[in-house]
Amino acid sequence: MSTLSTPSSKPARRTPFTPSKRPLSSSSSSSSSSDLVNRLNRTGSSSSGTSNILGSTHKRYKAPVSSESRPRTYTKPLSTIPGSPRPKTPYERSKTPTFEDSPTSKMDVSNVDPEAVLVDSETVEADVSAEMDEAWLRTMSADHGKRDKVMVSIRRVFFFWHLYSAWIASSSASSIHLDPVHAKSGAPNPAENKFDFDSVLTGSPNKPIYSTVAQSHVYAAMEGYNSVIFAYGQTASGKTYTLSGDESEPGIIPRAMKDVFRFIKRNEEREYLLRCSYLEIYNESIHDLLAPVGSPAVMIQGGGSEVILNPLREEVVTSLKGVKDVLKRGESHRRTACTDWNERSSRSHSVFRLVIESRERGEALDESFHGRVTPAPSGRQTPGVSGRQTPGHGAGGKPGPKLQARGGRSVQTSVLSLIDLAGSEKATSDKERTREGKYINTSLLTLGTVIGTLSENVAKGKSDHVPFRNSKLTRMLQPSLSGNARISVVCTINPDISAIAESTSTLLFARRIKGVKLNAQKKEIVDTDALIERYRKEIEDLKARLAEKEAAVGDRRQSSSVSVKRRLSVKEKTDESKAMKDLNTRIQQLTKLILTSQTVDESSADSRPGSPVKIDFDMSPYQLQQELLAARLQLESQATQILSLEAALEARPPIPPENERDKMIADQAKVIKELEIVVRGYESNLGEPLRAVREDVEREWMGKVGDEVRKREEKERWADELVKQLEKEKHMRIKVEDQARALTAFVTKLDALGLGGLSLGSINKENESLGSPGKGEKYVSLLDQVPEEEWSMTGDFSFEMEKVPAMKREPFGGKENVAL
Numbered sequence: 001m002s003t004l005s006t007p008s009s010k011p012a013r014r015t016p017f018t019p020s021k022r023p024l025s026s027s028s029s030s031s032s033s034s035d036l037v038n039r040l041n042r043t044g045s046s047s048s049g050t051s052n053i054l055g056s057t058h059k060r061y062k063a064p065v066s067s068e069s070r071p072r073t074y075t076k077p078l079s080t081i082p083g084s085p086r087p088k089t090p091y092e093r094s095k096t097p098t099f100e101d102s103p104t105s106k107m108d109v110s111n112v113d114p115e116a117v118l119v120d121s122e123t124v125e126a127d128v129s130a131e132m133d134e135a136w137l138r139t140m141s142a143d144h145g146k147r148d149k150v151m152v153s154i155r156r157v158f159f160f161w162h163l164y165s166a167w168i169a170s171s172s173a174s175s176i177h178l179d180p181v182h183a184k185s186g187a188p189n190p191a192e193n194k195f196d197f198d199s200v201l202t203g204s205p206n207k208p209i210y211s212t213v214a215q216s217h218v219y220a221a222m223e224g225y226n227s228v229i230f231a232y233g234q235t236a237s238g239k240t241y242t243l244s245g246d247e248s249e250p251g252i253i254p255r256a257m258k259d260v261f262r263f264i265k266r267n268e269e270r271e272y273l274l275r276c277s278y279l280e281i282y283n284e285s286i287h288d289l290l291a292p293v294g295s296p297a298v299m300i301q302g303g304g305s306e307v308i309l310n311p312l313r314e315e316v317v318t319s320l321k322g323v324k325d326v327l328k329r330g331e332s333h334r335r336t337a338c339t340d341w342n343e344r345s346s347r348s349h350s351v352f353r354l355v356i357e358s359r360e361r362g363e364a365l366d367e368s369f370h371g372r373v374t375p376a377p378s379g380r381q382t383p384g385v386s387g388r389q390t391p392g393h394g395a396g397g398k399p400g401p402k403l404q405a406r407g408g409r410s411v412q413t414s415v416l417s418l419i420d421l422a423g424s425e426k427a428t429s430d431k432e433r434t435r436e437g438k439y440i441n442t443s444l445l446t447l448g449t450v451i452g453t454l455s456e457n458v459a460k461g462k463s464d465h466v467p468f469r470n471s472k473l474t475r476m477l478q479p480s481l482s483g484n485a486r487i488s489v490v491c492t493i494n495p496d497i498s499a500i501a502e503s504t505s506t507l508l509f510a511r512r513i514k515g516v517k518l519n520a521q522k523k524e525i526v527d528t529d530a531l532i533e534r535y536r537k538e539i540e541d542l543k544a545r546l547a548e549k550e551a552a553v554g555d556r557r558q559s560s561s562v563s564v565k566r567r568l569s570v571k572e573k574t575d576e577s578k579a580m581k582d583l584n585t586r587i588q589q590l591t592k593l594i595l596t597s598q599t600v601d602e603s604s605a606d607s608r609p610g611s612p613v614k615i616d617f618d619m620s621p622y623q624l625q626q627e628l629l630a631a632r633l634q635l636e637s638q639a640t641q642i643l644s645l646e647a648a649l650e651a652r653p654p655i656p657p658e659n660e661r662d663k664m665i666a667d668q669a670k671v672i673k674e675l676e677i678v679v680r681g682y683e684s685n686l687g688e689p690l691r692a693v694r695e696d697v698e699r700e701w702m703g704k705v706g707d708e709v710r711k712r713e714e715k716e717r718w719a720d721e722l723v724k725q726l727e728k729e730k731h732m733r734i735k736v737e738d739q740a741r742a743l744t745a746f747v748t749k750l751d752a753l754g755l756g757g758l759s760l761g762s763i764n765k766e767n768e769s770l771g772s773p774g775k776g777e778k779y780v781s782l783l784d785q786v787p788e789e790e791w792s793m794t795g796d797f798s799f800e801m802e803k804v805p806a807m808k809r810e811p812f813g814g815k816e817n818v819a820l
């Protein structure tokens, strides 16, 4: 924990929005408070009531808060040497209420009018103006926001009792390697023993660390980029010393805060709204270090690039002193304890955030637009750790106002996050410390896995799942690690031989995080109302100029005067028509821009249905009135809709808090598992028997169906046979009929020749001489024995017919003894 130095004296300060410079008291505390009260009083006209409330309580806000005011059970250890065993001291957060523990403070963001607490080059404390390295700033500003990789630096501590360092650091080569003597002592692979980074630093002074590791990121945050700086390393390796430092060697956080105000001091064009929050992740739950003891844990809502921390107290700061107070308060609430390695070991990951909102200064413009500017909506949006817009909260989750884009001036929003991670450690001799250590190690392991997956995805062009949700730390850092922030990591290394394995692990983590790709973007909110007004004015001017030109052309044509009517040269004509064309094009462009910015404005307003407005500048006043009426009606119907939606929202069952949701998800997973077991049981217990029954039924019926098919096929064959027989019979009948006709003709011929008297007996005799048929038998055609109508029904009788010699057959018609 650091104790920040307080400047001893302060020169005069200016108040915002007033040209007059009013000297203030030299006491930093009173100067701060009186300055604030004065400013609040001055802006009272625009923020009715706010100034009075703040004015009446400002003394409480200004009361200094020291860590001593919080009784702690922590006792100072005997030794301060890291690495040597220490007596164990338990700790706990103070239960004694102080004014900071009240549910709300004067500078809580929900209590202040943002316009009254802006900081600019005139109001910023003068003591921060020193030590501005302009050359450095110019070099660095060229780089702001352009880095697409994490900046990784190594800090190797070296204490006098470390007679010897196992790690040889080269600051000039920005590399560090293990002394070959120890190459086998803990390093996994000799080739892995040399590491190159953006910078490698040694020594105790914190100033070079700050300027190398953090300064460019702080400036990037001031210029609108989200920035994250964190320290990673084994326990007692110097992370807190690097981030917070001590009175003689302030660390990154106090130096960064000083630079924030320096930046404001030298930047005369912008004004700033600064808000701080301070939280810690202890045993996988998030605690607001600025909230009263016993406040509910902070929840992480949303996911992906939309991480929201709620409820999280945000305090507006207007001076370095204000930031120091906030830091002191937060640090007094941090969980630290004596471990075997560190007399004051951080038992949690701590995150200090500064939300920076800024816009161009411009009071004159503000006044001209004052009547039109929309008042701050109640659902103020402030960025989460990542800089994404999340619902901003003051004490108790109360929303506060935000800095408004005004007079055409856009508002830039960014977040500077300074993170002191708890150190990885082996099991300690204390049970409670070991339990904490497990949480710490698990979340650091998850951070390592997340970083490893991210850099592997980049290196191999993959998109493997990144387990951000496996720990609170990685979930909170997800938007930043996913790319929308500039990140600088300081990895602290213990030079001791006994820590070679841990130091190697830290260096491997540092090497992996180098591979994470970043693409930080500035976030800017544009005042579309003002832009539209500007465009409208420009259109009017252009239209007037165009009308002038057209009138001039008309005059020339109509004029009888020779000098006026003189013929224009080709060039003059071309220039004139080009000028008119340009004017028309610009008018069209501006009209389009108006439509675009209105559409953008509407679509950016959350949950507001888009209703693009078309502006026709040639409309008559009557038409405009009609439009206005229609718009009013639409507004009314939208208001009704909003009311009914609000009612529906209230009627909706409340969204359970995160731990309950996790429980519900776990319960549902349990139910799904049970159902899966039931389904499997159904398959093995019921599914199998049912399948057997079906197979039996199928077997039985398949036989029957086969018989039936066979029978049908037989019948079809039989029917075919019958058809064939019938065809044959028909054919035979035609043949027999032909023969009958021939015989009749023959008999008729014989009759005509007078040979009809031949007796049958003579024929028979003749037949006998031929040897067939037998004695006494007559030649009778079988056809004569079959009734004519049955011919078609008889079988094949061609055989009998063929036996009948052509000349001896009986005539048809049943005639016996026919005389031949």
Ligand SMILES: Nc1ncnc2c1ncn2[C@@H]1O[C@H](COP(=O)(O)OP(=O)(O)OP(=O)(O)O)[C@@H](O)[C@H]1O
Pocket (backbone or CB within 6 Å): 080, 082, 157, 158, 203, 204, 205, 233, 234, 235, 236, 237, 238, 239, 240, 241, 242, 342, 344, 345, 346, 347, 421, 422, 423, 424, 492
């Ligand atoms: N570069 C340094 N120069 C001088 N003293 C240092 C340096 N680094 C660390 N120390 C001292 O070493 C001790 C342990 O350092 P520190 O608490 O910063 O370690 P840490 O990594 O934050 O440990 P933990 O993870 O347990 O919180 C402190 O007393 C600190 O003052």
